[in-house]
Amino acid sequence: xxxxxxxxxxxxxxxxxxxxxxxxxxxxxxxxxxxxxxxxxxxxxxxxxxxxxxxxxxxxxxxxxxxxxxxxxxxxxxxxxxxxxxxxxxxxxxxxxxxxxxxxxxxxxxxxxxxxxxxxxxxxxxxxxxxxxxxxxxxxxxxxxxxxxxxxxxxxxxxxxxxxxxxxxxxxxxxxxxxxxxxxxxxxxxxxxxxxxxxxxxxxxxxxxxxxxxxxxxxxxxxxxxxxxxxxxxxxxxxxxxxxxxxxxxxxxxxxxxxxxxxxxxxxxxxxxxxxxxxxxxxxxxxxxxxxxxxxxxxxxxxxxxxxxxxxxxxxxxxxxxxxxxxxxxxxxxxxxxxxxxxxxxxxxxxxxxxxxxxxxxxxxxxxxxxxxxxxxxxxxxxxxxxxxxxxxxxxxxxxxxxxxxxxxxxxxxxxxxxxxxxxxxxxxxxxxxxxxxxxxxxxxxxxxxxxx
Amino acid sequence: xxxxxxxxxxxxxxxxxxxxxxxxxxxxxxxxxxxxxxxxxxxxxxxxxxxxxxxxxxxxxxxxxxxxxxxxxxxxxxxxxxxxxxxxxxxxxxxxxxxxxxxxxxxxxxxxxxxxxxxxxxxxxxxxxxxxxxxxxxxxxxxxxxxx
Numbered sequence: 001x002x003x004x005x006x007x008x009x010x011x012x013x014x015x016x017x018x019x020x021x022x023x024x025x026x027x028x029x030x031x032x033x034x035x036x037x038x039x040x041x042x043x044x045x046x047x048x049x050x051x052x053x054x055x056x057x058x059x060x061x062x063x064x065x066x067x068x069x070x071x072x073x074x075x076x077x078x079x080x081x082x083x084x085x086x087x088x089x090x091x092x093x094x095x096x097x098x099x100x101x102x103x104x105x106x107x108x109x110x111x112x113x114x115x116x117x118x119x120x121x122x123x124x125x126x127x128x129x130x131x132x133x134x135x136x137x138x139x140x141x142x143x144x145x146x147x148x149x150x151x152x153x154x155x156x157x158x159x160x161x162x163x164x165x166x167x168x169x170x171x172x173x174x175x176x177x178x179x180x181x182x183x184x185x186x187x188x189x190x191x192x193x194x195x196x197x198x199x200x201x202x203x204x205x206x207x208x209x210x211x212x213x214x215x216x217x218x219x220x221x222x223x224x225x226x227x228x229x230x231x232x233x234x235x236x237x238x239x240x241x242x243x244x245x246x247x248x249x250x251x252x253x254x255x256x257x258x259x260x261x262x263x264x265x266x267x268x269x270x271x272x273x274x275x276x277x278x279x280x281x282x283x284x285x286x287x288x289x290x291x292x293x294x295x296x297x298x299x300x301x302x303x304x305x306x307x308x309x310x311x312x313x314x315x316x317x318x319x320x321x322x323x324x325x326x327x328x329x330x331x332x333x334x335x336x337x338x339x340x341x342x343x344x345x346x347x348x349x350x351x352x353x354x355x356x357x358x359x360x361x362x363x364x365x366x367x368x369x370x371x372x373x374x375x376x377x378x379x380x381x382x383x384x385x386x387x388x389x390x391x392x393x394x395x396x397x398x399x400x401x402x403x404x405x406x407x408x409x410x411x412x413x414x415x416x417x418x419x420x421x422x423x424x425x426x427x428x429x430x431x432x433x434x435x436x437x438x439x440x441x442x443x444x445x446x447x448x449x450x451x452x453x
Numbered sequence: 454x455x456x457x458x459x460x461x462x463x464x465x466x467x468x469x470x471x472x473x474x475x476x477x478x479x480x481x482x483x484x485x486x487x488x489x490x491x492x493x494x495x496x497x498x499x500x501x502x503x504x505x506x507x508x509x510x511x512x513x514x515x516x517x518x519x520x521x522x523x524x525x526x527x528x529x530x531x532x533x534x535x536x537x538x539x540x541x542x543x544x545x546x547x548x549x550x551x552x553x554x555x556x557x558x559x560x561x562x563x564x565x566x567x568x569x570x571x572x573x574x575x576x577x578x579x580x581x582x583x584x585x586x587x588x589x590x591x592x593x594x595x596x597x598x599x600x601x
Contacts, residue, residue: 135588142570143590156518
């Protein structure tokens with residue numbers, strides 16, 4: 001068996017000489033690193049900044065906004081369920097609105113909204129977090145420098161998040177992770193039952209929206225497939241493993257103008273072929289087997305689906321200090337970015353918008369793409385676990401990464417858009433409960449009897 | 454020694470994921486150097502000059518971080534001395550160099566001011582220091598209250 005494998009790996013025809021096993025590990029690593037970094041940053045922020053004992057004005061505003069079933073501000077199950085339900089309804093409505101806008105080809109509105117929400121998150125939430133850090137650490141930065149640095153940094157990061165072609169890839173990825181960290185930290189400020197109800201509700205919504213025939217994400221996906229367009233959204237795209245598949249190389253090699261019909265087809269070889277590219281083998285011109293993938297074969301491949309919930313029109317401005325009014329704005333802003341969709345994306349037409357969205361998928365350059373909403377909700381789960389103890393953090397982290405791995409496996413297997421939230425959230429919640437009830441007891445007993453630690 | 458049958462995978466692992474059937478001609482060698490720090494994944498050369506100029510000009514709108522992004526993105530253009538640059542980089546280089554100078558000036562001024570403020574403290578500034586420190590300003594304006 002080893003001989004056969006070695007003999008099979010020998011063939012000198014492939015210039016890359018790589019098999020899927022060589023590059024798949026790297027691909028997965030490149031998506032696990034940023035997810036882990038996001039979770040780590042949220043855990044750090046939560047450890048530094050949270051004071052779970054005092055009810056925050058945020059929870060009071062939520063209770064007020066949802067009609068305060070149990071007398072406002074209390075953290076109990078009915079309020080939590082109502083809040084979670086309200087959020088899911090808002091996200092569904094926003095997604096349908098997004099689908100409508102996409103159907104009407106209002107791409108500038110969508111991009112403007114994306115820009116607005118990214119800038120709002122970075123400026124407002126980023127400023128808040130920075131101020132909290134300065135206060136907590138008593139770092140004597142002066143007001144002038146702060147006023148100079150904050151809008152600058154927010155603007156630069158927002159630009160980096162929205163225009164990946166103009167900034168270094170590392171900065172673009174860092175900006176997306178920053179947006180996710182800030183939004184996730186904001187979510188961890190909700191009361192405990194509300195957070196857990198929200199996570200479970202979003203996982204169920206994700207599952208329904210992507211897989212059910214009437215689900216908003218599925219509608220969006222089918223629209224995008226039909227038109228062979230990309231939906232503008234905030235999506236994290238891992239750096240492709242083989243840079244020779246990059247757009248620049250291709251253009252240099254073929255001496256064509258950017259924006260021509262050639263798509264960046266470089267994908268991880270095996271997965272790319274799994275997507276049915278080898279079925280289109282027809283061309284003799286391109287020097288890579290990826291170019292065989294014709295633009296036209298839409299039915300075989302599915303574009304990525306981005307879950308970008310459209311923002312409802314009557315949003316209050318961010319500048320308002322009112323918590324209640326700011327709440328739906330942030331709610332929608334989060335919904336905007338949350339794309340619990342994983343999609344394989346085999347092709348991309350040259351003139352389309354560059355933003356990609358949603359869940360796990362394969363980009364035109366073959367790298368794995370994961371929606372920002374997944375980053376956010378994973379980090380919310382781990383951040384909430386951090387508010388209890390570090391033991392739950394470790395357990396939930398491992399559960400989420402395992403869920404992510406399972407989802408990637410399913411993605412390679414099914415080759416269509418998949419929701420990234422359900423498996424990880426389910427595992428995370430199960431392990432959180434198990435750790436709190438069983439493992440903690442065990443560890444405490446061991447420690448008091450001097451058996452461990 | 455098994456006979457090779459066309460279309461049949463040669464090893465056990467490739468059942469689910471088929472190998473590429475044909476690789477086609479090899480990739481040509483890359484150009485001598487790429488303009489951007491991302492290399493083959495970055496901006497194509499035709500767009501680079503316009504991009505560098507745009508970032509340089511927008512940096513004057515009180516956005517010095519755009520200058521920093523410009524320098525980082527076109528690092529290969531700055532790194533090599535002017536004599537040994539490929540001719541294709543020549544239009545880009547002035548903008549990138551000026552962005553670097555602009556960002557250096559900005560950061561020197563800012564760091565000097567911030568360090569003076571932090572180290573000097575009340576002895577240097579007097580009671581004004583307490584009015585300028587950010588956490589006091591934030592408390593006074595009440596803007597940390599939103600997130601509790």
